Amino acid sequence: MTEKILYQTVVENSEGINGHAKVIQGGDLDVLTSNPVHDTPGTNPEQLIGLALATCLNATIEAEEKRRDLPHKSVVRVGIKMGFDDPGFQFWLDAQVKIPQVEPQEAEEILAKCEKRCPVAKLLQNSDNVKVHLVNEFNFNEEG
Known part of the structure; x- marks a missing residue:
């Protein structure tokens, strides 16, 4: 099967659960990440x-x-x-x-x-x- 790519992006997390995850190709989203069982700001x-x-x-x-x-x-x-x-x-x-x-x-x-x-x-x-x-x-x- 030949793939016909309509959209491509690359995301990265280099800091683990407490830090940032971001889109490095195909956008500019950067989100704060945090552990879901703690009350610190961020997503998971x-x-x-x-x-x-x-x-x-x-x-x-x-x-x-x-x-x-x-x-x-x-x-x-x-x-x-x-x-x-x-x-x-x-x-x-x-x-x-x-x-x-x-x-x-x-x-x-x-x-x-x-x-x-x-x-x-x-x-x-x-x-x-x-x-x-x-x-x-x-x-x-x-x-x-």
């Missing part, structure tokens, strides 16, 4: 992967809404939990999707199609730690 991998999934999936849904001549009203929220694993740690992602302007069956069709098209969802699709589903109301419980 948990937040970044959640933002990546929420943004990419909702952008894909937006394109499908437009293709169907629907107003863009979808919202994607992703809850992320981190816990111990052996060895190390792991994440659990709960992507909750609202597509309120259509009937539930059409919303299911839209979401199923978009999960197959969204590059971030495709990267995560075979993980037992990732759940993507429609909701009427967002609900992120505090339990493990």
Whole structure:
């Protein structure tokens, strides 16, 4: 398969969890990073992967809404939990999707199609730690 590259970027983290991560090619983003279990300013991998999934999936849904001549009203929220694993740690992602302007069956069709098209969802699709589903109301419980 020949790749047709539409966009390319390079990001770097040279300081670990407490420092900065930045785009060094293809943009000028520089973010402060910090440990998620401490109250220090900054973002962390948990937040970044959640933002990546929420943004990419909702952008894909937006394109499908437009293709169907629907107003863009979808919202994607992703809850992320981190816990111990052996060895190390792991994440659990709960992507909750609202597509309120259509009937539930059409919303299911839209979401199923978009999960197959969204590059971030495709990267995560075979993980037992990732759940993507429609909701009427967002609900992120505090339990493990």
